[in-house]
Amino acid sequence: MSGERTSSRAGVLFGIGAYGLWGAMPVYFILMAPAGAFEIVGWRIVFSVVFCVLLLAVTRGFGRFRGVLADRRAVASFALAGALIWVNWTVYVLASTSGRVLDAALGYFINPIVTILLGVVILRERLRPAQWVAIAVSAAAVVVLAVEAGTLPWISLALAASFGLYGLVKKRVGRIDAVSGLTLETAWLTPVAVVQLVVVGAGSGLAFGAAGWFPTLMLTSAGIGTAVPLLLFAASTRRLPLSVVGFLQYVAPILQFAVGVAVLHEPMPAARLIGFALVWVALVVLVAESLLHGRPRRTAPTVQPIG
Secondary structure (H helix, E strand, O other), X not given: OHHHHHHHHHHHHHHHHHHHHHHOHHHHHHOOOOOOHHHHHHHHHHHHHHHHHHHHHHOOOHHHHHHHHOOHHHHHHHHHHHHHHHHHHHHHHHHHHOOOXXXXXXXXXXXXHHHHHHHHHOOOOOOOHHHHHHHHHHHHHHHHHHHHHOOOOHHHHHHHHHHHHXXXXXHHHOOOOHHHHHHHHHHHHHHHHHHHHHHHHHOOXXXXXXXXXXXXXXXXXXXXXXXXXXXXXXXXXXXXXHHHHHHHOOHHHHHHHHHHHHHOOOOOOHHHHHHHHHHHHHHXXXXXXXXXXXXXXXXXXXXXXXX
């Protein structure tokens, strides 16, 4: 019994570590200045591939990776997953480096709601009344935020949609170890990353190697910064029920919200605060409904890697 308790405690700590690092990512990307979002994403992909290959070598995981490559359906699915995570990473870094961290936080707050909607639209799932209430309250929040900003919160919606679809694709692939999955996703994206870096270099010029040692060090560490929280996340999911990991996922947007308000001093007018409050009410309804029925839905909450 004590062994199970120790394992659960370790799982919670690993989960908090993973989502804590993901929540602090905006600060990490800001420290890469003057590199722009497309350069950051390009180097992140390149160095993630390098770091993952090293991890496969150290853990003797090439056998597992070859097994994934032998599955044509998995290879195609990871190509789609890679495209979705490219969209997610690019929008997230753009938000982080342009003073719109609160929009990013909102995207991950509403992600569980979007995931439920994907279950209805794609998987033809039937929702219970409380889940419809959560969706309606979230829709009201988006309307309030759109009126306040004078435009749709496209960053939030793009992050929630790309992340939700990414989670759906990964669920359909099945259980593949985190390092093999990230290696394949980023390998698919490497040609895109190379083109990005060439275009940025030919245009405004690359910050890597030209802006001083600190931004270069931050960009070089992007592979480690991507893989370490993912490995902590994988360790957490092996030790905890999915429902517990689902609750831990809110650590990331809470930290992002704190960074946006307390560190970056992003404006929080009354209408915007009302919009966030409505989203939080929807999440409380969703969590309470899940607890009441004693089990998480298979499409909610999504507990895939963030940012």
